Amino acid sequence: MRVGRRARQLLLTGFAVAALAACEILPNEPTPPEDIPQVAPTRPRAAPQPAPSPTTGIDTTPAPSTAPRSAASRELAAYYGRLQQDLLVQGLLRTDGGGPDTPFTDTMLVRNFERIALAEEYARGAGFTRSSGELGRVKKWNGPVRISVDFGASVDADQRITDQAQVARYVARLARVTRHPVSISQSNANFHVLFMGEDDSDQLKPRIRALVPEISDSALSIFDNLPRGIHCLVLAFSGSPNGYDYARAVALIRAEHPDLLRQSCIHEELAQGLGLGNDSPTARPSIFNDDDEFALLTTHDEMLLKILYDPRLKPGMSADQARPIVRELAARMTGGPS
Template sequence: MSKALGLWALLSLAACDLIPQTATSPVPQARPEVAPPPPPPVVASNAQRSDASRALSVHYQRVQNDLVARGLLRTDGGGPDTAFTDTVLGRNFVRIALFDEFVATPTGLEARPTISRLRRWEQPIRFTIEHGATVPDDQRTRDANSITSYVNRLERVTGHPMSVGAANPNFHVLVLNEDDRLDYGPRLRALVPGIDETSLRAFLDVPRDTLCLVLAFSVDGSPNYSQAVALIRGEHPDLMRLACVHEELAQGLGLANDSPRARPSIFNDDEEFALLTTHDELLLQMLYDRRLQTGMTAAEAAPIARTIATELMNTGPS
């Protein structure tokens, strides 16, 4: 870690198995990016997958089938059964945007809800998509189309400038199978120079029930994000992979926490909804409303958030 510059990261883990969970935590010790990241390596898309990767595909297909059979992973965005009020929306915003679910300790991550500050991007977000060598061409095409479409939606909802494929990207979406991910340490170090071991290990030592994650970095403890890296497991079936894209990219914008009371929402551990909902679009609009200042405390942001929530409930999402 540089003696002059420190950098902390939001760590968001979207996990679902028998007990799905999402965790967020600030992770210390990394250096800011000092030069544009190198271009992605040129890799063939016909590399053979290992038995371990194929076994993960079977496992995640079973997980998705089970969730869908139980009426979860909904894609309808909510309906009459999930009505909410402006009071609920404002409360959910404070809980999701202004709290961390996990904190970093000397022994690792600890589940301890902790009040935080409002964090988001102030600079334009330039997304890039990288696939591992073992991800086939047809999946790469589907992923690129769905991620680009979703980024366009996020830009429209937030009013914040975003693009896919621009020069000097600062938000890297990595779609990797297990064989690709295990060898991605050098590439991750190139994307995030000075990345600390805690963040690196979070990326490389991912348990099976962690479906995806995002690391969002900012310099010197600033609440302004400067770069992010999202990991999407390539072994997921299409719906689960898309659900990971929706959750991790949105959390990487600054909606860092989950709340069991948030409904209809992807920011909830129950996996009821797979894709960004109308409720979640309103949260993103609130997050990037200029009446809220990056770095605000919960006490400062809450009354403004309540005012914005009331206005939005009267007009609906943009």
């Protein structure tokens, strides 16, 4: 069976100095963003140490609950378990990163970069309304990206240990690939990864509100009754009015996912939150494709990140301004122009 997009990236813009910007990046307090966000998978051991609040240093992550999971959560977990198995049977959710069966040229890499990094999946200020598909501008972080991991009470101690380890390994990879300061930081984070499930619904919006006090009610409403076809999503906030410089992000990964879908969400959400926010049906080998062929970041996707975080590409650059730089980098990475 085919499924819709696993992840969704939404871009919120329009804050006076740094809507939801990290204190270390911009000194001023943020002001409210626009009302509607833009668009962008054993037995319990001792629980890990609770994570401090990214802003206060006080523990706000609830301890794992001992209550049995609700019927709704069990049903959703069963659905995602069947979905993962169906995709694997079809030979999808590959984890090999691509190979001889997935060749691509510099021309293809340029085209894919433009569709994935420059075009926006959703219209600005219109929630999940699809954009026109026109090429936009370069979107990326200027300052350090400090990633925290938070859990809902429904996530048990073992799963927390696994998730924290997977995020930490992936963050190290992203830092190596982009050569940008990307790190784990529970004390002063500006990119928050939340693992929460159906049984954490009463915690989700208050937690986001605590992380992003100025977020509007209409922006928070995105998290009301998310369809199960949206496996995970990331809200990325610009650092200037109607800007393209990312300053904060909040990602949600459903706690009901089985192992590979869960890891796939980690890979896609963090990469999208760095600026690869769109999809392309022609991108291969890539996680930024609705066909679900690949579950994890590929060699092709690493090249996209390397291009995006080349110092010559600045937030707000148009496609015409970026294209000569992108072409030069793509030719170098693939062994010459095709």
